[in-house]
Amino acid sequence: MGRETQTEGKPSASFDTVAASAMMKELQAAYCSGTTRSYGWRISQLKCLLRLTEDHGEDIAQALRSDLSKPELESYVYEISMLKNSINLALKELKKWMLPEKAKTSLTTFPSSAEIVSEPLGVVLVISAWNYPFLLSLDPVIGAIAAGNAVVLKPSEIAPASSALLAKLMGEYMDGSAIRVVEGAVAETTALLEQKWDKICYTGNCRVGRIVMAAAAKHLTPVLLELGGKCPVVVDSNINLKVSCRRIIMGKWGCNNGQACISPDYIVTTKEYAPKLIDALKKELERFFGRDALESPDLSRIVNTNHFSRLTKLLDEDKVSVKVIYGGERDQSKLKIAPTILLDVPRDSLIMNEEIFGPLLPILTVDKLEDSFDIINSGMKPLAAYLFTSDNKFRERFVRNVSAGGLVVNDTAIHLAVPSLPFGGVGDSGMGAYHGKFSFDTFSHKKAVMYRGFIGDADIRYPPYTKTKVRLLQALVSGSFLAIIRALFGRS
Known part of the structure; x- marks a missing residue:
């Protein structure tokens, strides 16, 4: 039986396609309100995630011990500390990551300027693995939050103590209007995959990776697959x-x-x-x-x-x-x-x-x-x-x-x-990448934006099309000053 954990930490009795659809509507409404896009919301949620890891290190280590008999050193070094480092990096660099990137323009559009704006994708799904249940669950979530998305985390049921603790703590610390955790197994994952997401991040094996990719293809949803290999x-x-x-x-x-x-x-x-x-x-x-x-x-x-x-x-x-x-x-x-x-x-x-x-x-x-x-x-x-x-x-x-x-x-x-x-990964070991700024980028759309004024409006782009206009436009597109001069003077 799966359960959806909200801010109050009160799980619902079951989680099926109807429940998944209702949850999606709530998350889409939260995203469309613009709350998750603000720098303030992103920073506040990253700080909540950091506080979660700082307050409950012992609980996390105990859950890992229960699921995997994981040694305490491995729990702190490879899961808790790496999560803290990832969150602290995002907190430090987020303002810079959110800035538009300047882009060069060409003679063809002169005079103009351009930039690349990072915008959130929308509502994203993270399906994590059991072997590093906290790191592989929350590291992608860090990127999704930093990029301004609403996010649903589906922890692995194969690590039940870690899954239950993630659901409990995320419900207590995070903004439940835009960040949810859904526990469960195949039925709950299937219900989630029937929804139209703006991106799916899956960590696991090739067999399930193909299932995730096939489900995503029905909605033309992009995927980030981390699949391993030999x-x-x-x-x-x-x-x-x-x-x-x-x-x-x-x-x-x-x-x-x-x-x-x-x-x-x-x-x-x-x-x-x-x-x-x-x-x-x-x-x-x-x-x-x-x-x-x-x-x-x-x-x-x-x-x-x-x-x-x-x-x-x-x-x-x-x-x-x-x-x-x-x-x-x-x-x-x-x-x-x-x-x-x-x-x-x-x-x-x-x-x-x-x-x-x-x-x-x-x-x-x-x-x-x-x-x-x-x-x-x-x-x-x-x-x-x-x-x-x-x-x-x-x-x-x-x-x-x-x-x-x-x-x-x-x-x-x-x-x-x-x-x-x-x-x-590459090929069978996966597609897409994350960590650091790459996490921010993978959950962002790089939107191309061009700015022009009203001066420099050349007649050559408008009908009637003469041979001189054709030659000049071809020269402008080529970007060659010599070709432009030749076209202006009627030389081929």
């Missing part, structure tokens, strides 16, 4: 091995135990270097999580039994299970799977053809590192790709030849924390 790590031999392994481990198992869209999905290295890399990974994993990783309080659990079964299926495939060289332990009662390394799994196995989204890490070996390009580019374009090398020429080739939503050299996942970089 994120590769290419490891050269000329590196600081210990530092590289620590960074790979933190990007894989230190980020929600592999349940992250930018988590390393597999490693590619040379046959010659693989033994050194594997030994170093084992040593650092034991140092981080102990000899019995299932008992480590610093390792998140698998989110639910369905995902546990999915990962078990990947691991237990006949041609894969024999490739485990480290880890593989699991405890279904606790929904825990230990960090697991596999060596040279078959390319046609399930684990190499699905996004893993868990603590399993295959290592593929090649004769020469350049072969990694073919492996990466033969599959779906990843959301992120990582390279560890000290070879500048190889680094340049990697950047030039690998297509991914984002690239990081000599680390993993940290580009997510840089607001001056767009975060988004």
Whole structure:
């Protein structure tokens, strides 16, 4: 049963298409009133969101612990602190972001001036994911509010404690006339997708992404899709091995135990270097999580039994299970799977053809590192790709030849924390981007505006059309002074 949380925090009994339609009318009325467009409203709502995160850090960490057994450090660093940074940046820069951008004009429209005005899209929908339920819910909402939109947030039902807390706190802190939270599962999401939105932001998997995009297409609604994919790590031999392994481990198992869209999905290295890399990974994993990783309080659990079964299926495939060289332990009662390394799994196995989204890490070996390009580019374009090398020429080739939503050299996942970089996918890993000003831009329409006075009204644009007018207009459109002179003097 879904529920819609308003300012008073009083949920309705159910949420279906009728309720969704009624809610849309209320939000459209709020948006059309002009309230959300004002700088004052945007700032006030961003401050409310900041106060929400500051007042309820412990509650948020507890909800994350309940849903994912997420370690407290991960909760504060990767969710709460990143949200605060995102809000503070918007508060600091919003006035500048809202200013019109000057645009150049041409001889064809002389005399004139032009600018690009950022205007809100209207009423937008944010459908978030369960793995980072606060960050992935509220970071897009920050952009939607900063851009002046009314917004509906649909948290993931797979993280029920986080969803309930989001609904409660948003209802208490935010302006319920323009900002709503709708809880629920497939039925509630379906009811939401039947409405005509001005933009939909969805974070999740490709299968649901296609459903969202198909629903949006019926209303010609633009979409921002963050879909993940198989994120590769290419490891050269000329590196600081210990530092590289620590960074790979933190990007894989230190980020929600592999349940992250930018988590390393597999490693590619040379046959010659693989033994050194594997030994170093084992040593650092034991140092981080102990000899019995299932008992480590610093390792998140698998989110639910369905995902546990999915990962078990990947691991237990006949041609894969024999490739485990480290880890593989699991405890279904606790929904825990230990960090697991596999060596040279078959390319046609399930684990190499699905996004893993868990603590399993295959290592593929090649004769020469350049072969990694073919492996990466033969599959779906990843959301992120990582390279560890000290070879500048190889680094340049990697950047030039690998297509991914984002690239990081000599680390993993940290580009997510840089607001001056767009975060988004390409191809199957998604479309559109956000973070920092990119969030403001993605929820804004860039409106072209041109200004002219009444002087300089030339006869050449009006009938009757003579050969001289045609030549002169062609010259003006080309922007060439020489062509204009020739046209004025009747020369071709």
